[in-house]
Amino acid sequence: MQAFTSHTGKVLPFDRNNVDTDAILPKQYLKSISKFGYGDWLFDDFRYLDEGSVTTDIKTRRINPDFILNKPEYQGASILLARDNFGCGSSREHAAWAFRDYGIRALIAPSFADIFYNNCNKNGILPITLSEAIVDDLFERCTAADDLVLSIDLEKCEVHLGDEKIASFTMDEGRRQNLLQGKDDIALTLAHSDAIHNFEDLLEEREPWLFKKIEV
Amino acid sequence: MSSAKTLYDKLWERRCVKTYDDGMSLIYIDRHIVHEVSSAQAFEGLRAENRKPWRLSSIIATPDHNVPTTNRAAGIAGIEDETSRIQVKTLDDNCNAFDVPQFQLTDIRQGIVHVIAPEQGLTLPGTTVVCGDSHTATHGAFAALGVGIGTSEVEHVLATQCLLQRKAKNLLIEVNGELSFGVTAKDVVLYVIGQIGTAGGTGFTIEFAGSAVRGLTMEGRMSLCNMAIEAGARAGLVAYDQVTEDYIEGRPYAPKGDEWQQAISIWKDLHSDDGAIFDIEYRFNAADIKPQVSWGTSPEMVTAVDTCVPDPKDFGTKAVDYQNALNYMGLKAGQAISDIYLDRIFIGSCTNSRIEDIRAVAKVVNGKKVAKSITQAMVVPGSGLVKQQAEKEGLDKIILDAGFEWREPGCSMCLAMNADRLMAKEHCASTSNRNFEGRQGSGGRTHLVSPAMAAAAAIAGHFVDITQGGI
Ligand code: SF4
Numbered sequence: 001m002q003a004f005t006s007h008t009g010k011v012l013p014f015d016r017n018n019v020d021t022d023a024i025l026p027k028q029y030l031k032s033i034s035k036f037g038y039g040d041w042l043f044d045d046f047r048y049l050d051e052g053s054v055t056t057d058i059k060t061r062r063i064n065p066d067f068i069l070n071k072p073e074y075q076g077a078s079i080l081l082a083r084d085n086f087g088c089g090s091s092r093e094h095a096a097w098a099f100r101d102y103g104i105r106a107l108i109a110p111s112f113a114d115i116f117y118n119n120c121n122k123n124g125i126l127p128i129t130l131s132e133a134i135v136d137d138l139f140e141r142c143t144a145a146d147d148l149v150l151s152i153d154l155e156k157c158e159v160h161l162g163d164e165k166i167a168s169f170t171m172d173e174g175r176r177q178n179l180l181q182g183k184d185d186i187a188l189t190l191a192h193s194d195a196i197h198n199f200e201d202l203l204e205e206r207e208p209w210l211f212k213k214i215e216v
Numbered sequence: 217m218s219s220a221k222t223l224y225d226k227l228w229e230r231r232c233v234k235t236y237d238d239g240m241s242l243i244y245i246d247r248h249i250v251h252e253v254s255s256a257q258a259f260e261g262l263r264a265e266n267r268k269p270w271r272l273s274s275i276i277a278t279p280d281h282n283v284p285t286t287n288r289a290a291g292i293a294g295i296e297d298e299t300s301r302i303q304v305k306t307l308d309d310n311c312n313a314f315d316v317p318q319f320q321l322t323d324i325r326q327g328i329v330h331v332i333a334p335e336q337g338l339t340l341p342g343t344t345v346v347c348g349d350s351h352t353a354t355h356g357a358f359a360a361l362g363v364g365i366g367t368s369e370v371e372h373v374l375a376t377q378c379l380l381q382r383k384a385k386n387l388l389i390e391v392n393g394e395l396s397f398g399v400t401a402k403d404v405v406l407y408v409i410g411q412i413g414t415a416g417g418t419g420f421t422i423e424f425a426g427s428a429v430r431g432l433t434m435e436g437r438m439s440l441c442n443m444a445i446e447a448g449a450r451a452g453l454v455a456y457d458q459v460t461e462d463y464i465e466g467r468p469y470a471p472k473g474d475e476w477q478q479a480i481s482i483w484k485d486l487h488s489d490d491g492a493i494f495d496i497e498y499r500f501n502a503a504d505i506k507p508q509v510s511w512g513t514s515p516e517m518v519t520a521v522d523t524c525v526p527d528p529k530d531f532g533t534k535a536v537d538y539q540n541a542l543n544y545m546g547l548k549a550g551q552a553i554s555d556i557y558l559d560r561i562f563i564g565s566c567t568n569s570r571i572e573d574i575r576a577v578a579k580v581v582n583g584k585k586v587a588k589s590i591t592q593a594m595v596v597p598g599s600g601l602v603k604q605q606a607e608k609e610g611l612d613k614i615i616l617d618a619g620f621e622w623r624e625p626g627c628s629m630c631l632a633m634n635a636d637r638l639m640a641k642e643h644c645a646s647t648s649n650r651n652f653e654g655r656q657g658s659g660g661r662t663h664l665v666s667p668a669m670a671a672a673a674a675i676a677g678h679f680v681d682i683t684q685g686g687i
Binding site for chain 2: 016017018020022023026027028030031032033034035045051053054055084085088089090091092093094096111113114115118119122123172173174175184185186189190192193195196199200203206207208209210211212213214215216
């Protein structure tokens with residue numbers, strides 16, 4: 001996983017509540033068994049005028065010029081500004097992979113759906129929860145200027161616009177450390193293998209039926 | 217009483233292996249259900265690191281999301297769409313390579329992940345259940361902690377038998393009194409989501425309680441907990457009681473004999489203690505709940521069947537979203553819900569594809585015919601065993617005679633990964649759980665309803681107030 005320490009990038013304002021993971025990455029792309037290559041399909045239904053599939057050559061797609069991702073001024077944006085309950089719906093991690101592959105490094109919203117938030121964390125993307133007032137203000141600033149550039153510092157947990165500090169944010173310390181170091185959760189958990197084994201042994205004594213082999 | 221605990225507190229304590237300084241905990245996972253769409257990359261991850269599944273007896277795999285619901289005799293080889301075939305084959309290959317038990321496509325026990333595990337007695341009270349699917353909340357109906365996870369977490373659970381989580385807050389939803397005729401668990405949960413909103417439960421585990429909930433069957437409780445995720449909660453719960461016990465007894469993987477007695481003694485404490493403190497409590501009256509129909513593109517955009525499509529202007533800051541939803545749905549504020557005409561009917565999904573749901577449909581359509589204006593009406597049983605049971609009861613015949621299609625088990629048009637889908641602008645009465653834009657097919661318009669409502673709408677061609685008889 002790519003580490004996240006600090007990042008400076010252009011903001012893409014996505015002004016919609018309850019953006020669900022079906023919208024972020026439509027179901028036909030869940031057929032891919034790869035972990036990479038989802039960037040061209042991010043917001044596919046909005047982004048293209050025709051319907052695509054895993055096997056469609058992206059160069060043949062008809063682009064929707066009105067959709068924000070296709071506007072020249074937002075090319076290269078790497079911070080998504082969003083509204084409430086962002087990433088709700090399906091647990092598909094493909095939604096986080098699509099952001100990662102598109103080049104989004106951080107998301108800012110008043111609230112995120114739980115599973116999506118975790119999925120971002122596990123893929124080197126930083127979801128930042130800020131108050132509605134601050135998010136409103138950022139949207140207004142985006143309307144005023146086409147290229148709002150923010151700097152995010154995960155060491156200090158701060159968001160800056162030039163020299164101006166926009167906000168501080170909080171996140172679980174363990175998650176923050178993982179992101180800072182780009183670490184694999186599994187290795188960290190396996191360091192506690194003994195504790196897990198001990199727990200499991202006691203459980204098996206008490207509820208042995210949970211350990212029965214499943215016959216197929 | 218300060219030691220009083222909620223059901224969620226108890227479940228958490230029973231399976232918490234360790235809590236880190238920052239408050240994150242390692243939760244031991246008893247049951248891991250695996251399907252084709254969210255597992256390939258997880259197995260790939262194991263391979264890359266030379267890891268193995270921690271405990272094979274905890275895992276059950278089955279293909280469901282991306283399987284055809286017709287012509288299944290030829291198994292995987294018979295899947296026409298190549299990318300789908302590769303995906304289902306990849307699950308099969310991974311199960312073989314890692315020795316993971318799988319109910320294969322041709323196995324009678326195959327079906328939707330959240331239908332098959334309870335059916336086999338693989339979902340048990342007091343346990344933790346995960347699956348790379350957000351509707352794992354369903355298993356909470358058994359006083360089990362069911363949480364949906366992403367693919368990285370699937371890999372984490374495969375490798376460590378644990379899930380890394382922060383404890384959620386407690387939210388109580390009590391529904392008291394008796395449900396009116398024609399009102400089902402699905403209507404209860406749609407109503408609740410309409411009241412608290414799709415983010416109302418974010419950060420919480422919801423416990424559903426109250427006499428109306430106690431009065432539900434296990435199938436009903438599963439429909440209820442299934443949609444906890446649509447209220448923003450990762451898990452939904454219902455306390456253990458006699459209804460739970462009766463449902464589980466005798467199922468293939470339920471404990472037997474002495475172990476059964478031992479299990480019951482462990483399970484009987486699985487309820488919130490008197491005086492347990494919830495962070496938020498909501499109370500609703502069962503009598504206020506009418507059959508529900510969603511009119512928009514979020515499950516909170518829902519209303520009673522005997523009302524009209526609301527005016528977005530009445531929704532303050534949400535007005536723009538609500539107007540966009542109306543535009544997408546091709547509806548007008550003030551239009552009667554009963555004036556919404558349907559093109560397709562989908563009865564299925566992990567919310568409503570169990571035997572009780574199929575029975576409810578058969579009861580409504582018995583001796584009647586699907587309206588001529590309906591392009592397609594289909595019933596997709598949740599598992600091979602549900603299908604078999606329905607056929608044993610002759611329900612398939614009633615349903616076929618009425619003009620419905622009777623399909624093979626799978627997720628089908630709930631997420632439209634396979635060939636079952638809506639065309640743009642088509643209205644569908646669907647017993648599934650999500651009405652997001654394009655969910656059931658690009659441009660498709662989904663109305664979430666109960667099985668009885670979907671069946672009645674199939675016959676009438678439009679929504680009808682089923683509390684007024686006729687079913
Ligand atoms: S039926 Fe629908 S909601 Fe349920 S598991 Fe399948 S795709 Fe998900």
